[in-house]
Amino acid sequence: MNTKKKKIAFVSGGSKGIGLAIVHKMLEQNYQVITCGRSLDDWNKAKTKNPELDEVDFIKTDLCDKQELNKLFATIKKKYGHLNAAVNNAAVQILAKGQFTDISEDILRQNLDSDLWMPIMCIKKELELMLSEGGSIVNVTSISGVIPTPDAAMYSAAKYGLEGLTKTLALELIDKNIRLNTVAPGPIMTPRWEKRVKKQDCEEIYAGVAARSPMKRFGTPEEVAAGVLWLLSDEASYVLGHTLIIDGGMSLRGNV
Numbered sequence: 001m002n003t004k005k006k007k008i009a010f011v012s013g014g015s016k017g018i019g020l021a022i023v024h025k026m027l028e029q030n031y032q033v034i035t036c037g038r039s040l041d042d043w044n045k046a047k048t049k050n051p052e053l054d055e056v057d058f059i060k061t062d063l064c065d066k067q068e069l070n071k072l073f074a075t076i077k078k079k080y081g082h083l084n085a086a087v088n089n090a091a092v093q094i095l096a097k098g099q100f101t102d103i104s105e106d107i108l109r110q111n112l113d114s115d116l117w118m119p120i121m122c123i124k125k126e127l128e129l130m131l132s133e134g135g136s137i138v139n140v141t142s143i144s145g146v147i148p149t150p151d152a153a154m155y156s157a158a159k160y161g162l163e164g165l166t167k168t169l170a171l172e173l174i175d176k177n178i179r180l181n182t183v184a185p186g187p188i189m190t191p192r193w194e195k196r197v198k199k200q201d202c203e204e205i206y207a208g209v210a211a212r213s214p215m216k217r218f219g220t221p222e223e224v225a226a227g228v229l230w231l232l233s234d235e236a237s238y239v240l241g242h243t244l245i246i247d248g249g250m251s252l253r254g255n256v
């Protein structure tokens with residue numbers, strides 16, 4: 001029997017895609033996992049397929065809503081007292097696609113809120129819950145946060161912002177025994193891509209990725225989750241403010 005005290009971990013957006021794979025790996029590693037998403041139906045669907053998710057504390061929350069976000073972290077504080085680990089993964093599908101000059105201010109703002117302000121607010125709350133015991137945070141950015149991304153300027157700006165924030169906070173918080181790092185994925189087959197594959201010519205999408213990627217394929221959510229869990233763990237105890245690119249080498253060619 002494993003008698004070790006469980007580490008408490010929060011993962012934003014654990015009902016699908018990369019977040020769900022992170023939740024699975026955390027359960028394998030005996031974390032007490034808390035996660036959230038906007039749709040309870042989607043979480044219940046994930047639970048029907050994976051009964052082991054019954055052990056996860058899912059709290060329905062729209063993280064773009066300040067009141068809901070505050071309520072989520074107040075609940076975590078009341079139930080668990082602290083956090084040892086956190087992964088800021090949730091984001092909506094890229095909203096501001098196309099030429100920057102053609103996109104409305106509202107859409108640009110929504111993109112910024114989802115991909116930068118939402119994780120910033122989560123990080124602020126997570127840090128409050130880590131100050132007593134220390135901890136480890138991984139922010140999920142993108143290769144669009146390390147190289148410019150045509151037709152997705154706002155998404156790229158938000159992910160560059162999250163990269164910069166992570167590195168700066170890594171320096172500010174290491175004296176409190178809190179490590180921050182990022183994982184920057186390339187194209188990973190998750191529900192957001194599955195939707196596009198259904199709408200568009202899927203041959204064209206796969207051929208596009210194959211042409212840009214040395215490995216000629218999408219990555220899997222599990223391949224990203226493995227990197228996240230390593231960065232969170234004590235095995236990465238000397239890794240600080242690092243960007244772990246998980247993209248099958250796509251960015252080596254300057255591609256996104």
Ligand SMILES: NC(=O)c1ccc[n+]([C@@H]2O[C@H](COP(=O)([O-])OP(=O)(O)OC[C@H]3O[C@@H](n4cnc5c(N)ncnc54)[C@H](OP(=O)(O)O)[C@@H]3O)[C@@H](O)[C@H]2O)c1
Pocket residue numbers: 012013014015016017018019036037038039040042061062063064088089090091092093140141142143184185186187188189190191192193
């Ligand atoms: N897939 C890729 O190719 C790729 C590449 C580079 C970077 N990334 C990054 O990886 C992360 C995960 O991407 P993914 O492809 O796994 O996404 P996904 O399949 O669309 O899943 C997103 C998750 O976030 C939740 N979520 C979205 N908006 C939320 C909100 N306002 N409040 C609470 N939860 C919210 C979703 O649940 P609900 O819909 O129920 O809210 C879902 O659980 C994102 O940060 C993304 O930018 C992905």
